[in-house]
Amino acid sequence: MTGVELTAGGAALALVIGIVTSGIGGAIGGVATGGKAIGNQLAAMMGSFYGPVGGVAGIIVGLILLALIG
Structure with missing residues (x-):
């Protein structure tokens, strides 16, 4: 099966x-989740800082798997 290679x-x-x-x-x-309790701006700022914590780990694992498969 011919696939597309993952480049840097x-x-x-x-x-x-x-x-x-x-x-x-x-x-x-x-x-x-927290807009009413602490205000929308603070909740958005905290979410934008803590959102990538789990996302980046998943992205890196996915890219490693793609590199191994392809």
Whole structure:
């Protein structure tokens, strides 16, 4: 089976896109869960800091698996 190879540029692009989207998702999740209690701006800021914590680890594991498979 012929597949597309994962290049360093593609991996870096995927990592950057993943970090940005996990930060956006964290901000949305922070506003949804703690917006009323601590205010929307603070909840969004905290969510955007803590959102990528789990996201980046998953992205790195996924990129490693893609590199091993491809």
